[in-house]
Amino acid sequence: MYVYDVLIVGSGLAARMVAHSLPKGKHIAMLTKHSKWSSNSMLAQGGVAAVFSKEDHWSSHYSDTITAGCEHNDEQAVEYLVRRGPQLINELIRSGMRFDCNEQNEVLLGQEGAHTYRRILHAGGDATGKALVSFLYQKTEHRVDMMEYETVQELIIENGRCIGVRTQDEKGHISARYAQHVVLATGGCGSLYPYTSNTDGAIGEGLSLAYRAGAELADLEFIQFHPTLLVKNGCAVGLVSEAVRGEGAVLVTGQGERIMKGVHELEDLAPRDVVSREIYRRMFQGEQIFLMIKNVNDFTNRFPTITDLCEKNGVDLDRYLIPVMPGAHFHMGGIKVNMYGETSIPRLYAVGEAACTGVHGANRLASNSLLEGLVFGELAAKKMAEKPDDPIFPGAFSASLQQVSLSMPSKRDIQELMMSCVGIVRNASSLKRMVRLLEERLDQVEENIWRYDRETIKRIHMTTAAYLISKSAFEREESRGSHFRSDFPVSLPRWEKKQLIQERMNRKVNVIGG
16 A cells, blocks of 8 residues: 655646645655656746836736736735745745846846736746756655656545545556645646647546546636647647747738737737637638747747747748647636645645636736746645644555446547637537537446546546536636637626726735735
């Protein structure tokens, strides 16, 4: 029997931050269904948002986050995020993390959509996520038992408390792993869609695991589509960071028309849902959309990862035009947690994109995701460290049962359905059809999910996540942020929101530290 103090499912930035923040001496295990280096965090180009300039202030970062989130945010969580963020970044810098600096060794700050000031820190130009994950890996590798290519089939719940997970390795061997605290850091669900910036493994299994265990979920309908994924032969092949637009790039048609002129006051740096819908509208009319980079200074050195991506896919950067399209990027919803990562099931936590802390509201502000993983990963670790151990009494378990198969939708089938029914623009009839179809498939699934083979379990998790997202989208009868219903109007114009947020900022705001 495997027993740990803390068992972390996932290996991205939030998972690493939990391990880094736990007291020394804790027996920590981390498991992942792929390589330990496979995560959305490793692909994060844009950077991490934090107030570092003298002109900027936490209240402005707070206001920008609320505005982008269409006032659907948890205000207390947002305030903690933007106030703790700069302190935590400085602590990481003092412990050896290096961000891009100028010749005076001052941190360089980038601009991204919906930010009032330049407040985006980068590392390696456009490889910030990789740099942060690698840094925290070095800090924790000798303290963590790392298990790769091991799939979680289900959570183990005894007497209403999570005491572990049941897993299956590549050879089909089933194991029960127990812990005082179980952390779901499984990432997002972008790969439920055919066009995405996410890793292939981002299929929303954290949602399925938590749901099947009885945990509460929240805001699943809010899925952010990034406006600028590189296009090759009609397929999305990688992300082109919003930081490129922050440095002067603009969106144009093949005839050179700027598509965001007159659409939003921030034009090309408008919130991502606005930009994605406009590109989607233009593409639906048969136009091809490009990111024109002529005004970006020293593009190849400033964005080496994107340069390499373009060159590998045959894009001639001397023409200054990068073909782009929107794709699934980030899930604002997830497993419902409080500020300490605690779910509705005792001793079960969720952090990072798998969790719904409420900080992102209906639409995430650019570069707040890495910050969220760091800030709330730290808080979750501190909460675990405070709690005394409880005895674990696992029930009887046999792994010798004959596995059975089950016919479930393929990944491609789910992706096509999600794009057509639960994509950038949605409506009641397609959502209702999607919910009914997936309900019928899930009705066939047996309670003992671990009896199925690995591929079938993967499809069950995907189908469950797709069903939950579709049902949530059907039930939210309004258009708000990234959830756009063609049969319902937008809940509140953004120019009206600005005044409301300013009025709130003039009132006293409760402070949680820092």
